Amino acid sequence: MSNRKPETGAFFPRDRAWQPDAYTPWYKTSVLRSPQKALLSINNTLSEMTGPVFGHDILGELDDDLIHNFAKPGESAIGPRIIVHGRVMDERGRGVGGALLEFWQANAGGRYRHKKEGYVAALDPNFGGCGRTITDEDGHYSFRTIKPGPYPWPNGVNDWRPAHIHFSVFGHGFAQRLITQMYFEGDPLIPLCPIVKTIADPKAIEDLIAPLDMANTIPMDASAYKFDIVLRGRRSTMFENRMEGN
Amino acid sequence: MPQSLNHLKESASQTAGPYVHIGLTPNFAEIGGVYADDLGSRMLTDDASGERITIKGHIFDGTGAPLKDALVEIWQPDAAGLFNSPSEMRGSADPYFTGFGRCATDMANGEFVFETIKPGPVPYPDGRMQAPHVTLWIVARGINIGLHTRMYFSDEEKANADDPLLNRIEHRHRVATLIGQRDGDVVTFDIHLQGDDETVFLDI
Numbered sequence: 001m002s003n004r005k006p007e008t009g010a011f012f013p014r015d016r017a018w019q020p021d022a023y024t025p026w027y028k029t030s031v032l033r034s035p036q037k038a039l040l041s042i043n044n045t046l047s048e049m050t051g052p053v054f055g056h057d058i059l060g061e062l063d064d065d066l067i068h069n070f071a072k073p074g075e076s077a078i079g080p081r082i083i084v085h086g087r088v089m090d091e092r093g094r095g096v097g098g099a100l101l102e103f104w105q106a107n108a109g110g111r112y113r114h115k116k117e118g119y120v121a122a123l124d125p126n127f128g129g130c131g132r133t134i135t136d137e138d139g140h141y142s143f144r145t146i147k148p149g150p151y152p153w154p155n156g157v158n159d160w161r162p163a164h165i166h167f168s169v170f171g172h173g174f175a176q177r178l179i180t181q182m183y184f185e186g187d188p189l190i191p192l193c194p195i196v197k198t199i200a201d202p203k204a205i206e207d208l209i210a211p212l213d214m215a216n217t218i219p220m221d222a223s224a225y226k227f228d229i230v231l232r233g234r235r236s237t238m239f240e241n242r243m244e245g246n
Numbered sequence: 247m248p249q250s251l252n253h254l255k256e257s258a259s260q261t262a263g264p265y266v267h268i269g270l271t272p273n274f275a276e277i278g279g280v281y282a283d284d285l286g287s288r289m290l291t292d293d294a295s296g297e298r299i300t301i302k303g304h305i306f307d308g309t310g311a312p313l314k315d316a317l318v319e320i321w322q323p324d325a326a327g328l329f330n331s332p333s334e335m336r337g338s339a340d341p342y343f344t345g346f347g348r349c350a351t352d353m354a355n356g357e358f359v360f361e362t363i364k365p366g367p368v369p370y371p372d373g374r375m376q377a378p379h380v381t382l383w384i385v386a387r388g389i390n391i392g393l394h395t396r397m398y399f400s401d402e403e404k405a406n407a408d409d410p411l412l413n414r415i416e417h418r419h420r421v422a423t424l425i426g427q428r429d430g431d432v433v434t435f436d437i438h439l440q441g442d443d444e445t446v447f448l449d450i
Contacts, residue, residue, distance in 0.1 A: 006332040006333045006335075007333065008333050008335055010371075012253075013449075014256065014449065015255065015256065016449065018255055018256070018258065019256070019258055019259055019390075019391050020258060020259060020260070020390035020391055021390065022389070022390060022391065022393075024390060027261075027388070027390070028388075029387050029388030030261075030388045030389070030390060031308070031388075032307040032308035032309055032388070032439070032440065033307050033308070033313070033386065033387075033388035033389050033439050033440075034388075034389075034390075034439070034440060035393070035439060035440055035444055035445075035447050036440045036441070036444060037420075037444050037446075037447075039447050039448060039449035040411075040414060040415060040446050040447070040448050040449065041448075041449040041450075042411055042414060042448055042449070042450055043371060044371075044450060045368065045370055045371060045376065045411075046323075046329060046334075046368050046369070047321065047322075047323075047329075047368060047376075047379070047381045047396075048381070048394075048450045049333055050321075050329040050331035050333045050334055051321065051331055051333070052321065052330070052331065052344065052345065052346035053331060053332055054285075058285070060280075060281065060282075062280075063280070063281070069280050070277070070279065070280055089254060090254075091253045091254045091255070091256060092252075092253065092254075093252065093253075093254055102269050102270060102285075103269060104265065104266070104268040104269025104270075112265045112268060113268060113275070113277055114264075114265045114267065114268055114275055115275075115276065115353075116264060116265070116315070116353070117265065128268075128272065128277045128280050129268050129269075129277070130268050130269045130272045130277060130280055130281075132281075166260075166262065166263060166266070166269055168262075168269060168270060172331075172332065172333060173331075173333060174321045174381060174383070175394075175450050177319070177383055177392060178256075178257060178259060178392075179259060179260065179261075179262045179266075179385055179392060180257050180258060180259055180260045181260040195260060195261060196260075198260070198261075198390045199258045199260075201258075203255075204255065204258040205258070207255065207257060207258065208257065208258060208260070229257050230254045230255060230256050230257045231256065231257070232256050233253065233254075
């Protein structure tokens, strides 16, 4: 956790044109799961400006090592070994320290360890697919995993998800809560994917593509990808509204 | 040209997908041995102050079918109206109550359940009091960006009538979509993603 004084201001309004719309019919499941009425806009109150913050005591020793956290002793997951690292910042560019990140993914063959998953690719007995970590005081994080494979899904007749890792992020306020997906540089499936295309702005898509980071690979062990995450910024002014006379 | 604001853009949201449980509730997904407990599965201990309640409900899609692959998180203050958060400047919240809960909807019937306490009231930024409420955040396959809403309580009629957020709802019949129905210790809150009885969702 940071020694910085906790911040208490309201968050920058979310740019809903940059974020995906709820209704994106080419991603078919969104059709019946998207609100049709306008969202009610409301200034942040304490319910949104505060949020849960988690301590390192929740973390196990292998929580940030998906190669080993489900593997039998002495064994490891099969697939290209990678480090994923980066920084969680807010829209002001400040590092978000003490942020809990949770990730989940398919194995190297594109198979998820989930009972509702029907893909024929095999499970890896040494790979569970979940991990978590907490950012350091400056917002940096890293974890070790195997590169997930692409997988087919029943949307269009022949739709395939690009290789991706799901990220869930807690900032310091519940209004910052975010779930997103990280994609890998150079994957030709990215521009074909209906879920990627729920985001209209090509620049917003680029921000979800992690570049190969040769400077941070571990020679003869693991290559590296760098993925920075930006959460909503927060007003720094101390002047909050008060009813006149109060 | 003036100086640049140098603001970054928020990372774009993507759906949590159908296998969100692997990452957020792995024990529920039968991936044992990685985490001792699923995060947010227990909000309080026996020493927590306040009135014990159970919040339960379903999330329905546009055809009225319950979502069996959604994940709900709740965030609320303690019985005294204080949040268990470093950004809470008004005092120390009950250490036996986290204020944060996470529950996957049941894979067979779509129900979510939280064992929690009834929250105390919290002031609005202008100093007026808000009626007791719980903040909910819903993610699932087909939901591109998490949906925020609030649950108020049917046994707080007077406070609800004065609540600043509920009073912002122009179409008054829609206020009812944010009221959890209390029966004894159980509060039922059903969420409708679209249609005639669509729940009011918030841009917060």
